[in-house]
Amino acid sequence: xxxxxxxxxxxxxxxxxxxxxxxxxxxxxxxxxxxxxxxxxxxxxxxxxxxxxxxxxxxxxxxxxxxxxxxxxxxxxxxxxxxxxxxxxxxxxxxxxxxxxxxxxxxxxxxxxxxxxxxxxxxxxxxxxxxxxxxxxxxxxxxxxxxxxxxxxxxxxxxxxxxxxxxxxxxxxxxxxxxxxxxxxxxxxxxxxxxxxxxxxxxxxxxxxxxxxxxxxxxxxxxxxxxxxxxxxxxxxxxxxxxxxxxxxxxxxxxxxxxxxxxxxxxxxxxxxxxxxxxxxxxxxxxxxxxxxxxxxxxxxxxxxxxxxxxxxxxxxxxxxxxxxxxxxxxxxxxxxxxxxxxxxxxxxxxxxxxxx
Amino acid sequence: xxxxxxxxxxxxxxxxxxxxxxxxxxxxxxxxxxxxxxxxxxxxxxxxxxxxxxxxxxxxxxxxxxxxxxxxxxxxxxxxxxxxxxxxxxxxxxxxxxxxxxxxxxxxxxxxxxxxxxxxxxxxxxxxxxxxxxxxxxxxxxxxxxxxxxxxxxxxxxxxxxxxxxxxxxxxxxxxxxxxxxxxxxxxxxxxxxxxxxxxxxxxxxxxxxxxxxxxxxxxxxxxxxxxxxxxxxxxxxxxxxxxxxxxxxxxxxxxxxxxxxxxxxxxxxxxxxxxxxxxxxxxxxxxxxxxxxxxxxxxxxxxxxxxxxxxxxxxxxxxxxxxxxxxxxxxxxxxxxxxxxxxxxxxxxxxxxxxxxxxxxxxxxxxxxxxxxxxxxxxxxxxxxxxxxxxxxxxxxxxxxxxxx
Numbered sequence: 151x152x153x154x155x156x157x158x159x160x161x162x163x164x165x166x167x168x169x170x171x172x173x174x175x176x177x178x179x180x181x182x183x184x185x186x187x188x189x190x191x192x193x194x195x196x197x198x199x200x201x202x203x204x205x206x207x208x209x210x211x212x213x214x215x216x217x218x219x220x221x222x223x224x225x226x227x228x229x230x231x232x233x234x235x236x237x238x239x240x241x242x243x244x245x246x247x248x249x250x251x252x253x254x255x256x257x258x259x260x261x262x263x264x265x266x267x268x269x270x271x272x273x274x275x276x277x278x279x280x281x282x283x284x285x286x287x288x289x290x291x292x293x294x295x296x297x298x299x300x301x302x303x304x305x306x307x308x309x310x311x312x313x314x315x316x317x318x319x320x321x322x323x324x325x326x327x328x329x330x331x332x333x334x335x336x337x338x339x340x341x342x343x344x345x346x347x348x349x350x351x352x353x354x355x356x357x358x359x360x361x362x363x364x365x366x367x368x369x370x371x372x373x374x375x376x377x378x379x380x381x382x383x384x385x386x387x388x389x390x391x392x393x394x395x396x397x398x399x400x401x402x403x404x405x406x407x408x409x410x411x412x413x414x415x416x417x418x419x420x421x422x423x424x425x426x427x428x429x430x431x432x433x434x435x436x437x438x439x440x441x442x443x444x445x446x447x448x449x450x451x452x453x454x455x456x457x458x459x460x461x462x463x464x465x466x467x468x469x470x471x472x473x474x475x476x477x478x479x480x481x482x483x484x485x486x487x488x489x490x491x492x493x494x495x496x497x498x499x500x501x502x503x504x505x506x507x
Numbered sequence: 508x509x510x511x512x513x514x515x516x517x518x519x520x521x522x523x524x525x526x527x528x529x530x531x532x533x534x535x536x537x538x539x540x541x542x543x544x545x546x547x548x549x550x551x552x553x554x555x556x557x558x559x560x561x562x563x564x565x566x567x568x569x570x571x572x573x574x575x576x577x578x579x580x581x582x583x584x585x586x587x588x589x590x591x592x593x594x595x596x597x598x599x600x601x602x603x604x605x606x607x608x609x610x611x612x613x614x615x616x617x618x619x620x621x622x623x624x625x626x627x628x629x630x631x632x633x634x635x636x637x638x639x640x641x642x643x644x645x646x647x648x649x650x651x652x653x654x655x656x657x658x659x660x661x662x663x664x665x666x667x668x669x670x671x672x673x674x675x676x677x678x679x680x681x682x683x684x685x686x687x688x689x690x691x692x693x694x695x696x697x698x699x700x701x702x703x704x705x706x707x708x709x710x711x712x713x714x715x716x717x718x719x720x721x722x723x724x725x726x727x728x729x730x731x732x733x734x735x736x737x738x739x740x741x742x743x744x745x746x747x748x749x750x751x752x753x754x755x756x757x758x759x760x761x762x763x764x765x766x767x768x769x770x771x772x773x774x775x776x777x778x779x780x781x782x783x784x785x786x787x788x789x790x791x792x793x794x795x796x797x798x799x800x801x802x803x804x805x806x807x808x809x810x811x812x813x814x815x816x817x818x819x820x821x822x823x824x825x826x827x828x829x830x831x832x833x834x835x836x837x838x839x840x841x842x843x844x845x846x847x848x849x850x851x852x853x854x855x856x857x858x859x860x861x862x863x864x865x866x867x868x869x870x871x872x873x874x875x876x877x878x879x880x881x882x883x884x885x886x887x888x889x890x891x892x893x894x895x896x897x898x899x900x901x902x903x904x905x906x907x908x909x910x911x912x913x
Contacts, residue, residue: 156654157572158698161600164687167608168677177676177685181796192678200678210530210639212537212544213616213625220609220616231612233605233629235673235722242678260528276632279554280530280547281580281596281639283562288554290530291522298525323814324632329726329822357856363817390816394857396564403558416726418718418733419789420764423725423822437555438521460760461793493819 169230171200171244187307188263189249201243203252205261206272206297206304209237210280210290218259226252236272236314238265264305268312270451271304273297275317276324278336283396284389285319286336286406292440293317296334299444300451310458310467313451314415321388331464332447333411333426340405341385342398346372353395361394386492408433408443412450412476413465424465427473429480431487453479472506516548518555537625543640544624546588553584568595568643570650573702576660577646593642594624598635598661599653600669600694600701603687604677605630614656622649632727633711634671635661659698665857666704670694672714673721681791682716683734683804684832690714692836693843706847707854707863717800718788724812724823729860730843731809731823732832736801739781740790746797747777761790805831808839810846811861821861824869828883845876868895 168176175194182192185201192200219239223231226248232240239261241252253263265271273296276282278289296315303309316327319336327333349355358378359367366384370377378398389400410433414426429450433442450464457479458467468476477484490498522531534551537544550561566579578596585592599615615636619625623641631637636658641649650660661669670693673679675686693712694701713724716734724731751757757772769783770790779790781801791798808830809823830838846860849872854863864872873880882888 155571155651157659158702159654159657159659160695160698161659161691162602162611162657164603164606164677164691167602167606167611172677177682179676179678179680181680181799183796192680202678206528207629208528208530208533209628209630210533211627211629212533213620213627214536215533216612216616216627216629220612223609223612229609231607231609232674233607235605235634235671237628237630239629260532262526262528274632277628279551279560279562280534281562281594282560283564283580285560285562291555294522294525294527294529294531297527301526318814321815323816323820326632326723326727326814328814328820329723361817361857388816393816401559406558414726416720416723418720418785418787419792420766420787423720425820425822435558437558438518461764461789 167230169200169228169242169244171198172242174198175200184267184307187269187305188253188266190266191246199244199246201246201249203241203243203249203256203263204234204238204265205241205256205263206265207233207237207239207261208290208294209272209275215259222252222255225255234272236265236274238272262301262305264307267307268309269304269307270300270309270313270315273315273317273334274325274327276319278319282319284322284392284400286338286401287319287408287435288437289317289319289325289336291437292334292408292443295438295440295444296447299448303451303455309455311461311463312417313454313464315447322393327411327414328425329414329416329423330426331412331415332450333414334443334447335409335411336406337409337432338387338389338400338402338406339432340400340402341366341380341382341387342389342392342400344372344378344380345397345399346375346377349378349395349397350376352397358391358395358398361390363388363390367391403435407435408440410443410446410450413463413468415463415465417463420461421463421466421469426465428488429476430482431485449480475506516552519548519552534626541620541625542590543594544626546590547594547624547626547640550582550584550588550591553587562594568646570646570660573660574704575663575666575702578663580640591640594640595643595646596640597623597638597646597649598631598633598663598669599638600659600661601630601634601636601671603672603690603694604674605634606677611656615658618649618652618656622652633661633668635669660702662701662709664704665706665708666702666710667697667700667706668709668711669701670712670714671722673716675714675716679716680795681719681734681788681800683736683800684714684716684732684806686714686716686732686734688834689732689832689836689839692834693840696840697843700847705851707850708857708859710847710850710860712843718786719792725809726812726822727814728812728823729810730846731812732806732839733809734804734806735786735829736804737829738801738803740779740784740801741799742777742779743797744776747794748775750794750797755794761793764789805829808842811859811864813859813861817857818862818865821859821865823861824864825881825884826878828881842876842878849875 316330317334318325410430411426568579626639628637672686672690676682711728713728769780808827812823
């Protein structure tokens with residue numbers, strides 16, 4: 151039975167969700183000021199003030215906790231709140247005197263307030279083992295461990311500049327980590343193992359062959375069945391073949407792990423946007439607390455925090471001091487893996503004699 | 508079931524310690540009275556023990572008439588954890604700027620508690636509200652209740668993905684165009700492209716109100732719309748002086764950080780050579796009470812960003828140096844459709860627009876979408892002399908022309 155269905159209505163119009171103070175001052179904000187960590191005020195041309203309290207969130211939220219947030223919005227903000235592009239939750243107040251009580255309630259619920267200004271904001275991340283088929287590491291767990299360790303940099307604003315961390319649990323990078331100050335990236339290190347018995351049934355072989363950026367996959371016949379063979383020397387573990395063909399599994403507890411990338415940014419402030427570059431090729435998956443990853447990230451953050459100039463982002467800091475000194479200061483061992491060997495690799499070679507000795 | 512009988516969740520329990528809010532606590536909260544979340548906890552504990560994920564590739568599931576919006580997800584451990592054997596995700600198109608009322612949030616919670624795991628992401632990487640995990644039979648009832656409440660699904664697969672934007676003019680004095688309005692407008696205008704995958708691959712649009720790019724559009728969107736201005740930065744000299752009096756080292760930290768060195772500070776007053784300003788935002792970021800973007804505002808449109816798969820990561824590059832963005836945005840919509848037409852015809856399977864631009868050459872791409880080449884589109888002109896000139900003269904060309912004219 152086909153009943154009358156509503157389709158293609160699109161998202162609800164945002165206007166119905168804006169608090170009255172925003173409707174009144176929409177497009178007419180004059181300036182803002184950070185009052186204390188995680189709290190800022192925007193002042194309108196009208197003189198109206200809007201106070202924002204930004205709280206951390208694990209992104210993965212139960213309906214129970216969302217209802218808690220809704221209760222807080224009712225209690226303090228006339229029922230209005232928003233989420234940020236880095237998965238924080240923001241409460242929007244017009245009464246400055248309620249800010250401390252709200253922060254106390256958030257603290258009771260376990261949500262630190264911060265992430266504004268020269269601080270580490272929330273880590274944007276992917277699904278990991280919670281819900282993804284191609285994860286090379288968990289996402290939420292690593293994020294939890296790293297932010298437990300760096301929480302004081304979220305709740306305080308004593309860093310030289312902004313620091314943005316992102317995590318993607320495989321090279322698909324749903325978290326688009328490739329332009330972050332510090333990127334944590336799950337990686338595979340074992341070529342796919344073809345399941346010859348089912349491959350031809352579940353995958354289209356020409357698509358599988360075409361999916362490989364290094365042409366490492368060739369059609370073949372195994373036990374009379376059409377399948378593919380992998381030239382393992384050409385595999386750089388991107389898992390694109392697995393994306394189009396479930397019969398080429400990549401995940402492997404012995405070889406999967408995490409790589410660390412540094413120095414990317416998306417903002418145009420001072421320097422142009424930059425990609426993150428490889429700092430640490432491999433760290434082991436060591437659940438539940440990933441101590442090697444936590445330690446590596448903290449080390450890089452501390453070196454930057456101690457040595458960067460005011461406003462300097464990670465990439466700007468490294469551009470100033472040079473990569474050799476970055477490796478020396480962080481104690482990270484430089485290896486063959488750091489040198490690009492994909493397309494346009496030559497552009498990343500040092501093509502001058504400008505070196506520090 | 509949630510594992511108290513087979514040893515509990517000792518690995519995950521470790522992730523309830525520490526000051527940062529715990530996702531494990533959230534899954535446990537949902538697991539009270541929800542079998543799906545109980546089994547999710549069990550499967551995840553096993554992943555933590557075995558250091559590997561247990562989810563299969565997505566299958567083709569969805570709601571009637573749509574090709575996107577639902578990600579099929581199945582467990583390899585369906586026998587051990589039957590309540591997550593089928594555990595599909597719904598993407599629900601967020602309101603622009605991620606603003607909500609408590610009432611709207613409670614409605615979403617009620618729907619999801621009834622039909623799924625009770626677990627969400629607020630929000631997914633592209634911007635959608637994510638309802639994490641349910642069975643095929645619950646998809647259509649969930650969708651019916653969502654649309655009744657005024658919500659619709661977002662994009663997935665080879666379609667227009669859910670557009671998203673920064674907080675924009677709702678709460679930011681730097682918004683150079685109405686990011687919320689344009690995001691909502693484009694989303695409504697392109698509903699068919701969003702729900703029914705017909706592209707070579709995904710296409711993302713992100714709207715950032717200023718060059719700070721709080722939605723990372725230049726890294727994460729095929730089309731990055733970044734607000735900017737083309738007249739003079741608005742200066743309140745008295746407020747500049749107050750920053751200096753308050754201890755700010757304007758010479759070193761502001762002028763010294765200006766990428767084009769277009770500012771001068773004489774101790775009482777700041778002077779900006781606006782013709783050389785590249786709108787980087789640094790001085791405005793540092794002195795929000797003293798400096799503001801100019802009044803002639805619009806956006807730069809850039810094209811082609813993507814993550815590494817397949818041919819390597821790309822940042823978007825300039826397509827339109829400056830455009831005024833006023834409703835109904837016809838010029839922009841026209842441009843988008845010309846891009847989609849060319850990409851639809853010439854794009855290979857799973858080729859993003861950025862990769863297509865690289866493959867056919869930016870010059871040819873511009874010709875195809877009827878956009879004039881401009882020096883703003885490049886970091887520098889080519890360094891190699893291998894130019895593909897498309898025409899050359901023969902000895903008798905001139906005579907033929909004369910004959911034709913005659």
